[in-house]
Amino acid sequence: MTGQDATAPVVRLQGINKWFDDNHVLRGVDLAVSRGEHVVVFGPSGSGKSTLLRTINLLEEPQKGSVAILGVEYGPGLDGEIAGRRRGDARELRQHVGMVFQQFNLFPHMTVLDNVAIALRRVRGVDRAEAEERAARQLRRVGLLQKVSAFPAQLSGGQQQRVAIARALVLDPDVMLFDEPTSALDPELVGEVLGAMRDLAETGMTMVVVTHEMGFAREVGDLNVFMDEGVIVEQGGREIFTESREARTRDFIKAVL
Amino acid sequence: MLPVLAQQVVTFSWKVITDNLDVLWAGVRLTVFVSVLSFTIATVLGVFVALARMSERRVVAAAAAAYINVLRAIPLLVFIVFIYYGVAIYFGLTFATGIQAGIFAFSLQYSAWLGEIFRSGIQAVPKGQREAAMAVGMGPVRTFVTVILPQAVRVATPPTGNMMVGMVKDSALLYVIGVQELFRNAQLLANRTFRYFEIYLAIVLIYLTLTTTVYYGMKFLEQRLQPVDVLATAPRRFAPFERRRRERLLELRERIGAEAAPTRIVAPEAGA
Ligand SMILES: Nc1ncnc2c1ncn2[C@@H]1O[C@H](COP(=O)(O)OP(=O)(O)O)[C@@H](O)[C@H]1O
Ligand SMILES: [Mg+2]
Numbered sequence A: 001m002t003g004q005d006a007t008a009p010v011v012r013l014q015g016i017n018k019w020f021d022d023n024h025v026l027r028g029v030d031l032a033v034s035r036g037e038h039v040v041v042f043g044p045s046g047s048g049k050s051t052l053l054r055t056i057n058l059l060e061e062p063q064k065g066s067v068a069i070l071g072v073e074y075g076p077g078l079d080g081e082i083a084g085r086r087r088g089d090a091r092e093l094r095q096h097v098g099m100v101f102q103q104f105n106l107f108p109h110m111t112v113l114d115n116v117a118i119a120l121r122r123v124r125g126v127d128r129a130e131a132e133e134r135a136a137r138q139l140r141r142v143g144l145l146q147k148v149s150a151f152p153a154q155l156s157g158g159q160q161q162r163v164a165i166a167r168a169l170v171l172d173p174d175v176m177l178f179d180e181p182t183s184a185l186d187p188e189l190v191g192e193v194l195g196a197m198r199d200l201a202e203t204g205m206t207m208v209v210v211t212h213e214m215g216f217a218r219e220v221g222d223l224n225v226f227m228d229e230g231v232i233v234e235q236g237g238r239e240i241f242t243e244s245r246e247a248r249t250r251d252f253i254k255a256v257l
Numbered sequence B: 001m002l003p004v005l006a007q008q009v010v011t012f013s014w015k016v017i018t019d020n021l022d023v024l025w026a027g028v029r030l031t032v033f034v035s036v037l038s039f040t041i042a043t044v045l046g047v048f049v050a051l052a053r054m055s056e057r058r059v060v061a062a063a064a065a066a067y068i069n070v071l072r073a074i075p076l077l078v079f080i081v082f083i084y085y086g087v088a089i090y091f092g093l094t095f096a097t098g099i100q101a102g103i104f105a106f107s108l109q110y111s112a113w114l115g116e117i118f119r120s121g122i123q124a125v126p127k128g129q130r131e132a133a134m135a136v137g138m139g140p141v142r143t144f145v146t147v148i149l150p151q152a153v154r155v156a157t158p159p160t161g162n163m164m165v166g167m168v169k170d171s172a173l174l175y176v177i178g179v180q181e182l183f184r185n186a187q188l189l190a191n192r193t194f195r196y197f198e199i200y201l202a203i204v205l206i207y208l209t210l211t212t213t214v215y216y217g218m219k220f221l222e223q224r225l226q227p228v229d230v231l232a233t234a235p236r237r238f239a240p241f242e243r244r245r246r247e248r249l250l251e252l253r254e255r256i257g258a259e260a261a262p263t264r265i266v267a268p269e270a271g272a
Helices: A049-056 A112-122 A128-141 A157-169 A187-202 A214-220 A247-256 B002-010 B015-019 B021-053 B058-073 B076-090 B098-123 B127-135 B140-177 B182-193 B196-225 B240-258
Strands: A011-020 A023-033 A038-042 A064-069 A097-100 A175-179 A206-210 A223-228 A231-236
Touching: A011 A049, A023 A049, A023 A064, A023 A223, A023 A231, A038 A049, A038 A214, A049 A064, A049 A175, A049 A206, A097 A157, A097 B127, A112 A128, A112 A157, A112 B140, A128 A157, A128 B240, A157 A175, A157 A187, A187 A206, A187 A214, A206 A214, A223 A247, A231 A247, B015 B021, B015 B196, B021 B058, B021 B098, B021 B140, B021 B182, B021 B196, B058 B098, B076 B098, B076 B140, B098 B140, B127 B140, B140 B182, B140 B196, B182 B196
Parallel strands: A038 A206, A038 A223, A097 A175, A175 A206
Antiparallel strands: A011 A023, A011 A064, A223 A231
16 A cells, blocks of 8 residues: 555546457557546447446456556556656556456356455455455445345345445445446346446545436436447536537447437 | 167176176265366366466467367367377377376366356456455455355356366276276277176266266255355254354344443334
């Protein structure tokens, strides 16, 4: 935890470049997220939104660019100027960053309680009784305390995604990442997950959310980022939905509404 | 022919079996010993074969693939004979008794089959599982042990059980190199007493018993690997460890539910 800078943005990406073989997926992306800010990322399929989000917790390693969390550099860094700054390893980074996946990715062989408690126990070294207590509190927060003993397969998609949110929150992250958290859900289950996310946003949690739920974006998004073909085409506050500068942004918003 | 057959039938007698239980029992013990030991070694080797087969280093992966493909392509009987009469004698491995040669042959060939089973078990675990584990801060080893392996085991258990049954049956092949396992002892006994039908019938029943035991053992294990919701509304009979978990979870649920309201991020038990 040393070397952190309380005044630094929670997340700051600079000059992020990512290739999958010859496929240049992120082409120089800059993004800063300050504490308590809610960033919504949207854009066409294949534009690099997931890759960008996964770069923030280094599930994808960019070949070039700076990934700084709380002022600590974890990425390859920018040429020259970043050199000499402490470079943390990915596992330390992930102590600060929670992630929620499109497909929930709950551990199917563990109870709901264990899904939430396991990282406290196995990564943080918290003893079992305390870990389970803290996990149960998070489950209560997302309205699923009654399901402690259930297995993921017994739950609806919406419930599974709420467990996934609890699993990330229990580690007390500085920022939460959501990658299309409602895209895999039946329409009638979208509301409960967006509800949990909205309430989480109200608690002041720093969030980066990839979503096509424009209603959610309008309500919660402090900073709205439109991506296309590996670059940020345009970003701004609520006004981006009504008076975007770029034609590509307007077309996309029109299409998803 | 007919009179002979008739005579066989009327003189059917289990006495030859009851008189020679010790011989058969010795055979059973050796069969079980060879099977268990070979399968254990093959399992350990199989894990390494699977890991090597999935290695990112091309040479390692290719070597493992060759190992698997070659070993699986040789008939087991031929392989046993090759090891015992071929390799062991040619290289003067005087320590190699038939039993040792047999265990060696079984371990190698079964490790190839098991390696493939384990690999497909591991690869059946979705990529997202690894990512979710890493995202909560687990390292590669922790991720494998806590998240990947338990799921892979569940996938690999049924085919591994089939292999185990196969092992018991294949152990009879050792008769060709004179190992006195169950089948060989039965042969010797039959040649001595001419009670072919009774003896081979007994052997069939004994193999049936052994394989059925393994089969139901594996079924039991598979069931134990099935998740059980210990607070489900329609509980089945719980094992003691499940009862303890049930009590612990009930207490936890009650206690946390009764705490003063924290910041709740959705309405109480919405949709639960
Ligand atoms: N693991 C990967 N290997 C190779 N190519 C990938 C991988 N992940 C994503 N891509 C490619 O990167 C591009 C951006 O993908 P992604 O970030 O998933 O876009 P989005 O989330 O906006 O739909 C796509 O062309 C996709 O095919
Ligand atoms: Mg995506």
